[in-house]
Amino acid sequence: MIAIFRALLAACRSKTFSAGSIMMLSVIFTALFADWIAPFTYDEMNIMDALQPPSKVHLLGTDHLGRDCFSRLVYGTRIALKVCVIAVSIQTIVGVVLGLLAGFFGGWQDRIIIFFTDVIWALPPIVLAIAICTMLGPSLTNVIIAIAAVSWAQFTRIVRPKTQALKNMPYVEAARALGESKFSIIVRYIFPNIIPVTIVLSTLALPVAVINTTALGFLGLGAQPPQPDWGVILYESMTYIRKAPWISIFPGLAIIYMVVGFNLLGEGLRDVMDPRLKV
Amino acid sequence: MNDLAAYAIRRTFQSIFIVLAVTIMLFAIMHMMPGDPIQLIDNPRLDEATTAKLRARWGLDKPAVIQYIYWLGNVVQGDLGRSITNGQSVSVLLAARLPATLQLTLSALLLQYIIAVPLGLLAGYRQGSFFDKSAVVVTSILRAIPFFWLGIIMILIFAVTFRILPVSGYWGMKSLILPVLTLTLPTLADTLRLTRSEVLEVLREKHVTTAVAKGLRRRAVILRHVLLNAMVPVTVMFFLSVPWLIGGSVIVETIFAWPGTGRLLWKAISAQDYPVVQGIILMISLLTVISTTIGDILTGLIDPRIRAELGGRAA
Numbered sequence: 096m097i098a099i100f101r102a103l104l105a106a107c108r109s110k111t112f113s114a115g116s117i118m119m120l121s122v123i124f125t126a127l128f129a130d131w132i133a134p135f136t137y138d139e140m141n142i143m144d145a146l147q148p149p150s151k152v153h154l155l156g157t158d159h160l161g162r163d164c165f166s167r168l169v170y171g172t173r174i175a176l177k178v179c180v181i182a183v184s185i186q187t188i189v190g191v192v193l194g195l196l197a198g199f200f201g202g203w204q205d206r207i208i209i210f211f212t213d214v215i216w217a218l219p220p221i222v223l224a225i226a227i228c229t230m231l232g233p234s235l236t237n238v239i240i241a242i243a244a245v246s247w248a249q250f251t252r253i254v255r256p257k258t259q260a261l262k263n264m265p266y267v268e269a270a271r272a273l274g275e276s277k278f279s280i281i282v283r284y285i286f287p288n289i290i291p292v293t294i295v296l297s298t299l300a301l302p303v304a305v306i307n308t309t310a311l312g313f314l315g316l317g318a319q320p321p322q323p324d325w326g327v328i329l330y331e332s333m334t335y336i337r338k339a340p341w342i343s344i345f346p347g348l349a350i351i352y353m354v355v356g357f358n359l360l361g362e363g364l365r366d367v368m369d370p371r372l373k374v
Numbered sequence: 375m376n377d378l379a380a381y382a383i384r385r386t387f388q389s390i391f392i393v394l395a396v397t398i399m400l401f402a403i404m405h406m407m408p409g410d411p412i413q414l415i416d417n418p419r420l421d422e423a424t425t426a427k428l429r430a431r432w433g434l435d436k437p438a439v440i441q442y443i444y445w446l447g448n449v450v451q452g453d454l455g456r457s458i459t460n461g462q463s464v465s466v467l468l469a470a471r472l473p474a475t476l477q478l479t480l481s482a483l484l485l486q487y488i489i490a491v492p493l494g495l496l497a498g499y500r501q502g503s504f505f506d507k508s509a510v511v512v513t514s515i516l517r518a519i520p521f522f523w524l525g526i527i528m529i530l531i532f533a534v535t536f537r538i539l540p541v542s543g544y545w546g547m548k549s550l551i552l553p554v555l556t557l558t559l560p561t562l563a564d565t566l567r568l569t570r571s572e573v574l575e576v577l578r579e580k581h582v583t584t585a586v587a588k589g590l591r592r593r594a595v596i597l598r599h600v601l602l603n604a605m606v607p608v609t610v611m612f613f614l615s616v617p618w619l620i621g622g623s624v625i626v627e628t629i630f631a632w633p634g635t636g637r638l639l640w641k642a643i644s645a646q647d648y649p650v651v652q653g654i655i656l657m658i659s660l661l662t663v664i665s666t667t668i669g670d671i672l673t674g675l676i677d678p679r680i681r682a683e684l685g686g687r688a689a
Contacts, residue, residue, distance in 0.1 A: 213388070214395045217663050219621035226655050229643050230403045306520050310625060313522045314640060329522055333629070340530050347523030354518035 112363025118356030133166035179304035185243035190250020198258025291368035298361035475634030494569025513563035525629035542631035613669030
């Protein structure tokens with residue numbers, strides 16, 4: 096744990112990491128205090144004010160139902176952050192556990208896990224996510240399931256060879272000779288060495304999850320109106336692109352801001368924790 | 375060479391297993407859907423006895439495994455079932471839409487390489503220069519742009535504000551420009567970065583130092599030693615990036631009303647036309663597996679170490 100803390104301190108000195116963490120903190124801040132930041136609620140309609148360009152009252156204008164675009168954008172942060180954090184947590188746990196098991200046990204366990212990893216890896220993630228969401232029906236919970244289901248394989252593919260290498264280290268053999276159980280060897284001697292790469296991989300998985308969530312929302316498979324998911328807002332805005340371009344522009348900028356922030360954070364962490372990792 | 379053939383065969387078998395696993399997955403998804411095709415026949419005169427007879431006729435009363443084998447047999451013969459919305463054969467629908475998708479994705483792939491490879495080469499060769507630094511910044515922003523937003527912005531700029539290009543539809547070469555650009559820009563970043571890092575790696579290798587030391591001209595070193603070696607992983611990436619491009623094309627086709635399989639998929643999803651969804655996903659998976667297999671075999675052809683690694687493992 097101390098090593099990780101030290102690595103984080105070292106990371107703070109890198110510009111990439113600092114810029115990324117400032118950007119991410121601002122996103123988290125917006126999500127937490129959305130109620131105070133947004134002047135309106137996300138579903139407050141006022142048809143009289145429909146399709147108004149940006150003004151003092153409506154900072155980013157209004158949409159076709161007269162809802163305040165700025166407030167919707169602010170509340171949308173919550174959806175994006177919630178979905179990507181939960182989805183990435185699930186895929187991290189699944190991917191790392193499978194990678195540890197495959198790498199440690201080898202044999203038929205390894206072959207089965209690797210086969211599933213290859214199958215998932217062989218398909219375009221967004222297409223697989225579309226298939227899963229079509230099957231389960233459109234909702235945010237199903238988006239989380241779909242994104243986690245298509246993205247765990249990367250963790251397994253990277254954790255497995257690391258585990259294989261660690262398994263043969265002298266100290267692991269010593270633990271085995273002393274009669275430690277397999278479970279305890281994995282948890283106490285192998286897993287701690289996997290933590291840095293896991294942190295880097297999960298941070299870099301967050302931006303991908305943001306893009307996939309909004310893409311599914313855009314295709315009508317994710318959050319449903321009137322929820323202010325950025326993808327849903329973008330889909331609805333396409334009809335009014337001539338009359339009200341301001342509805343379309345800002346949600347995209349918000350996605351880019353969040354994705355760039357997460358990427359910088361992840362790349363900064365990688366440089367400190369595992370510089371040779373190619374992701 | 376024998377070694378390579380063994381590797382190629384092993385890899386191909388592995389792909390066949392993967393495709394089989396995908397068909398099982400797709401069949402399971404369709405099987406778990408509530409209701410079967412018979413329930414969808416909306417006819418008041420249909421009684422219990424007839425329903426049972428129809429079920430027996432189409433094999434729907436058999437266990438799932440038998441149904442899967444029937445279905446797989448049909449798929450192998452090119453019969454993917456019929457669309458629920460208009461009764462057309464799914465294979466015919468797909469065959470009609472596939473050329474447009476291939477036109478879009480292949481143009482995007484080509485444009486991506488034409489732009490990204492020379493720029494990546496230059497950025498890597500002049501590491502640390504202003505050009506290199508700006509290339510890194512621009513690519514990290516490009517990578518963050520979602521396809522669907524870029525598409526909307528493209529329409530806004532070129533079709534609404536300046537009115538120089540058609541908004542959507544399929545009107546010859548002119549309408550190809552916006553979708554191809556939308557698909558190219560975000561994917562270009564990865565190729566540029568890969569080329570750059572490969573160039574950096576090759577530049578550090580001893581044979582390049584030797585070539586410089588023995589007095590070869592700069593251009594000769596760059597072309598013969600750096601470019602050729604750096605191109606190896608970049609070429610392989612060409613095949614491995616197909617899945618991402620196909621995924622992106624689903625969204626891009628939806629925005630630009632491009633009459634390809636991606637738009638068909640989106641329409642089928644909205645109409646809950648499951649046989650069509652199943653058919654398209656099966657086709658996309660097949661295309662993806664074929665292209666990644668080619669990519670992997672190419673890697674093996676070039677790098678004997680990978681051949682040994684996979685050859686030693688039972689597939």
